Amino acid sequence: MSYCLECKAAVKGKWIHCPLCGCVLDRHTTDMEQGPFPLIPLRFNREKGFRLLMIFTLISGILFLGIEALWLDQSQVLQLAVFGIMSLWIVVAILIRKRRNIAKSILYLLVMVSLISVYLDYSLEWNGWSTTYVIPVICIFTDLALSISVKIIFPEVADYILYLLIVAGVGLLPALFLIFDWTTNSVPSLLSIAVSTVMFVSLLIHYRKIVLYEWKKRMQF
Structure with missing residues (x-):
């Protein structure tokens, strides 16, 4: 399981890029604590x-x-x-x-x-x-x-x-x-x-x- 640092979400499978934002996934993060529900990131344009x-x-x-x-x-x-x-x-x-x-x-x-x-x-x-x-x-x-x-x-x-x-x-x-x-x-x-x-x-x-x-x-x- 990989992890997207941008979306703050775990991604199952052999994805290289996050299917949500397209950023490169961190494959070294495998021990992330997962809650019962997915974490929904705040979506707005900060800039x-x-x-x-x-x-x-x-x-x-x-x-x-x-x-x-x-x-x-x-x-x-x-x-x-x-x-x-x-x-x-x-x-x-x-x-x-x-x-x-x-x-x-x-x-x-x-x-x-x-x-x-x-x-x-x-x-x-x-x-x-x-x-x-x-x-x-x-x-x-x-x-x-x-x-x-x-x-x-x-x-x-x-x-x-x-x-x-x-x-x-x-x-x-x-x-x-x-x-x-x-x-x-x-x-x-x-x-x-x-x-x-x-x-x-x-x-x-x-x-x-x-x-x-x-x-x-x-x-x-």
Whole structure:
């Protein structure tokens, strides 16, 4: 029995190259401990994911620098940029490692973090920082992270499409903050609305048949 170092799987027979990835098999590894089930490797394009993350990071950095003049406190802009970019990388890392029902988990995470930030803002003598900065910034980078992940680790979009649409819909909530004047700066909310709108419309255009099918199936039409 040979072993593929790339796929992390044992291969029976006299194969020279792995039948899955084509890499040369290690014939010296014969004492590998085998579990009752085959090990299924994580399949996504690391280079593509890293490249997309870097592109979105650069775009985000340039975007924050471009709107820096709209804030009076320059350090505040830097903190928001760092917070948002870290959120982007952390969310993508979670999505890659926790691949089962990812979009649903992220939706719950987004809602819980938003509620917690509002509670903390309220308990610390409400000044609107949660609705002005925290929730819009989280929505923006969650949308970006999910957009990247759809391209590299969601082979079956139908399993996640409705949750992706709901996440994009949550990103439109800052419109209410603007309507009810719950913000001290409108830029983060406007950015969240713009990014979420683009994501929502893109999902509907590219996956409209899947959206209709999943909606009818779940609604039992």
